[in-house]
Amino acid sequence: MGLLNGGRSRGGVLLAAAAGTVWFLAAAAPAPAAEPKLDARAAYERSQAAIGGSVGEHVLTDQDGLPLALAELRGRPLVISLVFTSCSTVCPITTDHLRDAVVEARRALGPRSFAVLTFGFDAGRDRPAQLAAFANTHRLEGIEDWHLASADSDTTEELLAELGFSWRAAAGGFDHVTQTSILDAEGRVYRQVYGETFPLPVLMEPLKDLVLGRVTRSLAPDDLWDRVAFLCTVYNPLTGAYRFDYGIFFGIFFGGLSLLITGIVILRLWLGNRRFAKSGRAT
Structure with missing residues (x-):
């Protein structure tokens, strides 16, 4: 230089x-x-x-x-x-x-x-x-x-x-x-x-x-969206620019949805087992 x-x-x-x-x-x-x-x-x-x-x-x-x-x-x-x-x-x-x-x-x-x-x-x-x-x-x-x-x-x-x-x-x-x-x-x-x-x-x-922000403790929609945006905004070295990666977004969304459905299924099975156990003791 x-x-x-x-x-x-x-x-x-x-x-x-x-x-x-x-x-x-x-x-x-x-x-x-x-x-x-x-x-x-x-x-x-x-x-x-x-x-x-x-x-x-x-x-x-x-x-x-x-x-x-x-x-x-x-x-x-x-x-x-x-x-x-x-x-x-x-x-x-x-x-x-x-x-x-x-x-x-x-x-x-x-x-x-x-x-x-x-x-x-x-x-x-x-x-x-x-x-x-x-x-x-x-x-x-x-x-x-x-x-x-x-x-x-x-x-x-x-x-x-x-x-x-x-x-x-x-x-x-x-x-x-x-x-x-x-x-x-x-x-x-x-x-x-x-x-x-x-x-x-x-x-x-x-x-x-x-x-x-890397971490948010708030459950407010704006704060949660900022967290998602932080995770999904990525650098593309081919274009030299940042972009919102919808693949990551949908991965987060469907991953969260899958966990929610799994949790509901487990909860229903647990409640069903409790009701079955109580009816068995009643008889």
Whole structure:
């Protein structure tokens, strides 16, 4: 992966096993010799240590120059993509790939099943105008519940620390981990996704967990249907898409029906035997 800046190029690649994919250390330009380089292992450990931690209710500024409180995005999962708008290579590729993955995930989980936030972490240059231009360039404006925002330096540092994100200033840009964070409905970090072009299931599976849930104790029809949808929504590697597998659905339905009929038959036999036993004692 080569990243260009002022006619010079450099590839920075961090290979780490995480969520079944590869993650990358991106650079906008060669860092000065005095600047410490990111340590791959330390950056990965910091990122993973953030899982389970809560993100504060920070107030950001969106692409229209309006305040955007993270508290407004609570109540459903939130996907946070961390970029800087002046990046010419890694961040654009990541954003375009995430856009396509989000469209596919919402097709399976529902249009309002989760929200997305592209956060510009260059506090000095990621202003509303730059965010709006970034949204236009990468065709994000027409996507529902996709927000772009930035913040002042202090808020930015706090938010990135809570997300376990590692970055270093470099000449003309930043060295940073290519990281997308998935938060649950309460604002806790649930999963980290690494890499520019991660496989769709790496994003989709944790969202399935959060939106549909692995376990439900409720017998409410909506909760039971979510459980069935969780089990029957499967990934087809041939098409690269998720779909509802009606074969699994009918298998669950007829399996449950078979168990119900078997239970009724056993109950009737047991009741018949009890009545026979009582009549035998009576005579």
